[in-house]
Amino acid sequence: MSLDVPGSLSPSKVSTFRDCALQFRFSVIDRLPEPPSPSAAKGTLVHRALELLFGLAPAERTLDAALPLVDVAADEILRSEEYVDLELDNPEAFVADARSLVERYFRLEDPTAITPVGLELKLEAEVGGVLLRGIIDRLEEAPDGSLIVTDYKTGRVPGERYEQGKLGGVHFYAYLCETALGRRPSRIQLLYMAEPVAIVAEPSDQSIRGLQRRVGAIWSAVERACERDDFRPNPSRLCDWCAFKTFCPAWGGNPDAARAAAGTPVDLRVAPTAPAALPLVTAATA
Numbered sequence: 007m008s009l010d011v012p013g014s015l016s017p018s019k020v021s022t023f024r025d026c027a028l029q030f031r032f033s034v035i036d037r038l039p040e041p042p043s044p045s046a047a048k049g050t051l052v053h054r055a056l057e058l059l060f061g062l063a064p065a066e067r068t069l070d071a072a073l074p075l076v077d078v079a080a081d082e083i084l085r086s087e088e089y090v091d092l093e094l095d096n097p098e099a100f101v102a103d104a105r106s107l108v109e110r111y112f113r114l115e116d117p118t119a120i121t122p123v124g125l126e127l128k129l130e131a132e133v134g135g136v137l138l139r140g141i142i143d144r145l146e147e148a149p150d151g152s153l154i155v156t157d158y159k160t161g162r163v164p165g166e167r168y169e170q171g172k173l174g175g176v177h178f179y180a181y182l183c184e185t186a187l188g189r190r191p192s193r194i195q196l197l198y199m200a201e202p203v204a205i206v207a208e209p210s211d212q213s214i215r216g217l218q219r220r221v222g223a224i225w226s227a228v229e230r231a232c233e234r235d236d237f238r239p240n241p242s243r244l245c246d247w248c249a250f251k252t253f254c255p256a257w258g259g260n261p262d263a264a265r266a267a268a269g270t271p272v273d274l275r276v277a278p279t280a281p282a283a284l285p286l287v288t289a290a291t292a
């Protein structure tokens with residue numbers, strides 16, 4: 007039985023397919039519910055606090071102004087539909103940790119010197135035959151008039167091996183920016199607040215071509231997988247963070263029950279421990 011091909015993809019779902027085709031099917035095709043996680047909630051909270059900070063006049067973007075915004079964002083996020091069922095062992099420690107991330111953000115840059123031209127900017131563009139949709143955390147104008155794309159990260163800095171892969175996600179945003187707004191950013195940067203560390207790259211013709219090639223190849227693989235209903239599990243250490251592990255056949259689970267409960271077809275033909283047949287294993291972008 008062939009499956010409907012998704013109409014569009016976000017950069018993170020492209021990564022999901024690359025990492026584990028079955029996880030992609032659970033999330034994008036079956037649309038199985040993913041329980042909210044404290045780390046995702048913390049990321050959303052910190053992003054929201056920084057969005058509020060950049061809504062202030064430049065001179066007002068101080069640490070003293072930012073910390074109360076963490077509480078405002080916490081109140082907003084933890085009451086939202088997405089996170090209202092989130093169970094936190096220690097809500098005070100959770101918010102204190104978010105506050106600490108915002109404090110460390112101030113060691114990475116001076117927000118009073120930044121000219122944002124877009125916050126949480128939703129953009130879409132076609133690449134390799136697929137409609138890509140993404141949200142740029144912050145688009146700013148540099149003093150020389152060029153554009154800079156910034157992605158905030160609340161998790162740990164990737165090892166050298168994974169660094170280009172993480173930057174690959176930001177190259178997506180550079181491409182979205184160039185296609186939707188007609189200007190290629192001069193710089194893309196990932197701000198890892200926990201360390202704090204900034205990883206910076208400059209988009210080029212080569213990086214854009216590489217992105218188009220990779221997305222086109224992944225999209226062809228998605229179409230093939232849908233046509234054959236062949237989404238194989240790819241067990242790895244990432245399984246520890248997978249919301250679908252309990253019903254993943256690679257871990258002895260039964261996806262049919264979860265899928266039936268979600269009202270999606272239960273015809274799943276997977277080899278429980280077979281490696282995923284992926285077109286690409288690298289996300290190197292330069």
Ligand code: SF4
Nearest residue numbers: 026239240245248254
């Ligand atoms: S538990 Fe692992 S193998 Fe199974 S779907 Fe999730 S990431 Fe894939």
